[in-house]
Amino acid sequence: MEDLKQAILDYVRMEYLEEEDDREVDESTPLISGGIVDSFSMVSLKRFVEKKYDIQIPDADASPEAFDTVDSIVALVERFRGP
Amino acid sequence: MAYSDQARVSYQKELEGIREEGLFKDERYIHAVQDAEIVVEFPIGSSLKTVINMCANNYLGLSGHPEVISAAHEGLDHRGYGMSSVRFICGTQDIHRELEDTLTDFLGTEDTLLFPSCMDANAGVFEAVLNDQDVMIADRLVHASIIDGMRLCKAMNDSYKHSDMGHLEMKLEEHQDRRYRMVITDGVFSMDGDLARLDEIVALAEKYDAMVFVDDSHSTGFIGRTGRGTHEHFDVMGRIDIITTTLGKALGGASGGCVSGRRELVEMCRQRARPYLFSNTVAPVIVSGALRVMEIISGSTERRDKLEENTLYWRKLLTEAGFDIKAGESPIVPVMLYNAKLAQDVATDLYDEGIYAVGFFFPVVPKGQARIRTQLSAAHEKHHLDKAIDAFRKIGEKYGILGLGKKELIEKFGM
The missing domain is CATH 3.90.1150.10 (Aspartate Aminotransferase, domain 1)
Known part of the structure; x- marks a missing residue:
């Protein structure tokens, strides 16, 4: 769980923050509603978790709300990874 | 009544919300x-x-330039007001092709196809030339019309941080398994006014076997030593695969846009781009005015x-x-x-x-x-x-x- 959270956090920082970006991102930072990730570039995040955890997230579940925080993404990944 | 009170009230509330957020757009009338x-x-x-x-x-x-207005009048007199047709039924006049050839020469490409607007060009081009085996890799600050066009296309979409060449290279490496890769950028970004680093983009695209798409709407006519656009500025003319641009800004400012680039890609748009196939031809009066614009800017800087x-x-x-x-x-x-x-x-x-x-x-x-x-x-x-x-x-x-x-x-x- 912690590894999963850290991996997603690392990816979000690498993929979406600029070098001079002084915004802090933690597991509860709103990514999409906070303007860090737009709904268009969200797809690379979805692809990242699908590839890394070998899961398929149906489009219906890949809502901007489900991808809005690292915590919610972790919950989504865990749901599709199963027990 | 199909438009129920409930629907009316809910739209009114939504509009009020837009107003409260300070995002309501009022028009100003220019006389x-x-x-x-x-x-x-x-x-x-x-x-x-x-x-x-x-x-x-x-x-x-040039939007109100007397010579452009006069050319538009001549077009109106000799080619009429409208064509009442899409291009491929009975909407293509000699002057449409003349303008396409003129734009091809000016932009230094192989062929050009007019669209009702550059918004339409961007909406139609990706779907016409790419499919689900391909990937589109766009700068994150590209114009909204490009994003709409990408959404209509079945190719995988991805993006790179604004003008970040390291990030773009990473994405190009990541997508080597796709049939075709297309790097997508504005020439000049409309909100920041900065230029895409086209020399570096072209070099990366050549290294990683990718096509390059540039929307040069905020450049055509004035960026580069003779105003050809961002590709002239960075000395990469002839190495951009698709340029889209508009007649609605520097080139007289009326309306109309185009896809210009590799012959086969332009022809694919002529055969398949839906905004070209299913909307009216650009009005003769605009084509005539634009031809005069091209004469003016080709003759002098x-x-x-x-x-x-x-x-x-x-x-x-x-x-x-x-x-x-x-x-x-x-x-x-x-x-x-x-x-x-x-x-x-x-x-x-x-x-x-x-x-x-x-x-x-x-x-x-x-x-x-x-x-x-x-x-x-x-x-x-x-x-x-x-x-x-x-x-x-x-x-x-x-x-x-x-x-x-x-x-x-x-x-x-x-x-």
Whole structure:
């Protein structure tokens, strides 16, 4: 769980923050509603978790709300990874 | 009644929400030809006011040029008002093809296809040439019309951080398993006024076997030594696979756009691009006017040279006055304020001083990046810019923003 959270956090920082970006991102930072990730570039995040955890997230579940925080993404990944 | 009271009330609430967020867009009625000075009715119903226009895309000052108007009249007389047809049924006149050939020569490409607008060109082009085996890799600040076009296309989409070549290279490596890769960028970015690093983009695209797409709407006619566009500026003419651009900005400003580039890709658009296939041909009067525009700008660089001088002069005036502007060389000069309310207030006060410039804030630009976007034109004379800077300085003093950088502005006004 912690590894999963850290991996997603690392990816979000690498993929979406600029070098001079002084915004802090933690597991509860709103990514999409906070303007860090737009709904268009969200797809690379979805692809990242699908590839890394070998899961398929149906489009219906890949809502901007489900991808809005690292915590919610972790919950989504865990749901599709199963027990 | 199908449009129920419930539906009406819910739309009214939604509109009210847009208003409360400060995102409601009011139109201003202009009672004049588009020019450096225009006569405006704003708010609606108020008396007319002459203001200096600092927000038009009329970069070359050709929107109301007498020769262009006269050519449009001739087109009206000889080729009529409308064609009442899409291009491929009975909507293609000799002058449509003539304009396409002229644009091909000017842009240094292999072929060109006209569209009703560049928005339509961008909406149609990706779907026409790419499929689900391909990937589109776009700069994150590309124009909304490109994003719409990408959404309509079945190819995988991905994006790279704005002008970040390292990130682009990573994405190109990641997608080597796709059939075709297309790197997608604006030539000049409309909100920041910066130029895409096309020389580096082309080099990466050649290294990783990718096509390059550039929307040069904010460049065609004036960027580059002879105004051909961003590809001329970076000396990569002939190495861009698809250029889309507009007749709606520097090239007379009426409407219409095009896809220009590799012969086969343009032909695929002619066969498959839905906005081309299912919307009306560009009106003859616009084609005739645009042909005259192309003659004017192909024959002399006088207008783009004047625009360049105006740009340098305006950037110098703003910098000397102590405004925080986005560095660059394009005639799009954003005055950074960061706070959305401040941007709106400054724009309102500038208007009272006779300067028409517009505040931009989220969602048009990222949160905390609010600004006044100023745009230069070859129609501006030095006295227009001198008057404009007096107003900017006066309003800058009023809010105490002169000499403040990003950090200080955010500290004082918030994001």
